[in-house]
Amino acid sequence: xxxxxxxxxxxxxxxxxxxxxxxxxxxxxxxxxxxxxxxxxxxxxxxxxxxxxxxxxxxxxxxxxxxxxxxxxxxxxxx
Amino acid sequence: xxxxxxxxxxxxxxxxxxxxxxxxxxxxxxxxxxxxxxxxxxxxxxxxxxxxxxxxxxxxxxxxxxxxxxxxxxxxxxxxxxxxxxxxxxxxxxxxxxxxxxxxxxxxxxxxxxxxxxxxxxxxxxxxxxxxxxxxxxxxxxxxxxxxxxxxxxxxxxxxxxxxxxxxxxxxxxxxxxxxxxxxxxxxxxxxxxxxxxxxxxxxxxxxxxxxxxxxxxxxxxxxxxxxxxxxxxxxxxxxxxxxxxxxxxxxxxxxxxxxxxxxxxxxxxxxxxxxxxxxxxxxxxxxxxxxxxxxxxxxxxxxxxxxxxxxxxxxxxxxxxxxxxxxxxxxx
Numbered sequence: 001x002x003x004x005x006x007x008x009x010x011x012x013x014x015x016x017x018x019x020x021x022x023x024x025x026x027x028x029x030x031x032x033x034x035x036x037x038x039x040x041x042x043x044x045x046x047x048x049x050x051x052x053x054x055x056x057x058x059x060x061x062x063x064x065x066x067x068x069x070x071x072x073x074x075x076x077x078x079x
Numbered sequence: 080x081x082x083x084x085x086x087x088x089x090x091x092x093x094x095x096x097x098x099x100x101x102x103x104x105x106x107x108x109x110x111x112x113x114x115x116x117x118x119x120x121x122x123x124x125x126x127x128x129x130x131x132x133x134x135x136x137x138x139x140x141x142x143x144x145x146x147x148x149x150x151x152x153x154x155x156x157x158x159x160x161x162x163x164x165x166x167x168x169x170x171x172x173x174x175x176x177x178x179x180x181x182x183x184x185x186x187x188x189x190x191x192x193x194x195x196x197x198x199x200x201x202x203x204x205x206x207x208x209x210x211x212x213x214x215x216x217x218x219x220x221x222x223x224x225x226x227x228x229x230x231x232x233x234x235x236x237x238x239x240x241x242x243x244x245x246x247x248x249x250x251x252x253x254x255x256x257x258x259x260x261x262x263x264x265x266x267x268x269x270x271x272x273x274x275x276x277x278x279x280x281x282x283x284x285x286x287x288x289x290x291x292x293x294x295x296x297x298x299x300x301x302x303x304x305x306x307x308x309x310x311x312x313x314x315x316x317x318x319x320x321x322x323x324x325x326x327x328x329x330x331x332x333x334x335x336x337x338x339x340x341x342x343x344x345x346x347x348x349x350x351x352x353x354x355x356x357x358x359x360x361x362x363x364x365x366x367x368x369x370x371x372x373x374x375x376x377x378x379x380x381x382x383x384x385x386x387x388x389x390x391x392x393x394x395x396x397x398x399x400x401x402x403x404x405x406x407x408x409x410x411x412x
Contacts, residue, residue: 041304
């Protein structure tokens with residue numbers, strides 16, 4: 001759970017205007033007002049640096065919630 | 080001999096493209112969304128018959144009149160552009176003639192983008208140190224909009240056309256310190272206008288859209304956002320660290336950071352990544368956009384007008400090439 005919480009925090013810290021406290025594992029991140037292609041690039045960079053997993057923008061786009069994205073990272077990590 | 084920046088000015092084309100104008104063409108975007116993400120409210124676009132050379136001449140004339148500079152003291156012209164008038168001759172020769180500068184002077188173009196101003200300062204410092212020239216007119220000028228497809232909303236939103244003019248001399252208000260420079264040509268394909276040179280002289284007419292709806296064409300400006308983002312976030316913190324080391328300074332001893340003004344989100348991302356206080360991080364994007372090699376001198380011009388230039392000022396440019404560079408200026412109060 002700690003790792004999951006850490007992932008949520010890392011994800012939230014790429015946003016400049018959205019309050020970090022609104023992020024949960026159920027957050028549908030692409031529906032956030034501030035979400036943009038630039039933030040998606042920052043998230044991909046964060047995921048590569050912190051989790052050693054290189055996702056494509058399309059792979060990330062297929063995830064709806066942070067839970068789905070986190071699961072994708074974990075499954076890629078195991079490969 | 081030490082080299083100093085003596086004066087900076089710049090020039091913009093007349094035509095303004097506002098976010099409202101862009102939203103009319105791309106109704107899926109909102110005015111507020113462009114402004115909040117990219118940090119650009121309006122950008123200037125060169126007219127059909129207006130080139131980077133024209134803008135650079137205008138910037139130089141502005142510099143001479145604003146600071147009452149005798150143009151006959153200029154003994155070298157450096158012009159940074161990726162949008163020359165011709166394959167040959169070099170635009171700097173045309174500029175010498177247009178500005179009616181002396182004939183007993185050196186003049187050359189060099190082809191760099193967002194790192195170009197830093198490289199210009201390094202060349203100018205070298206010319207002064209070697210006693211080759213004393214009053215160098217460093218010009219930057221770019222008209223990327225001529226290379227951007229009209230349906231490429233991403234790049235049209237970010238880039239503005241502009242030119243800058245800087246006088247570098249053996250006296251001035253900012254002593255040019257030590258440089259950190261970097262190059263990695265493996266990134267060449269990620270920010271490119273592929274056709275029209277001698278490798279691909281003819282248009283390839285391969286326009287298509289990627290999975291994310293981004294327009295891609297070999298015949299227009301292409302930017303691979305993901306790779307450019309990754310390059311920047313890898314290279315710039317290392318660059319800042321290296322330029323600090325070369326100048327024997329710590330991050331907290333820098334009074335103002337003037338980075339290449341890529342876009343608001345990217346700049347803020349780099350600021351947080353490096354750990355720079357917001358009030359020490361100068362941003363001037365709203366009225367001009369990303370003007371490529373002119374962003375740093377334009378920002379410096381406004382920082383000076385706002386009396387924000389003092390102490391140690393760290394400049395950092397990075398982009399197309401890949402090419403990057405940084406320097407620290409010591410402001411003479």
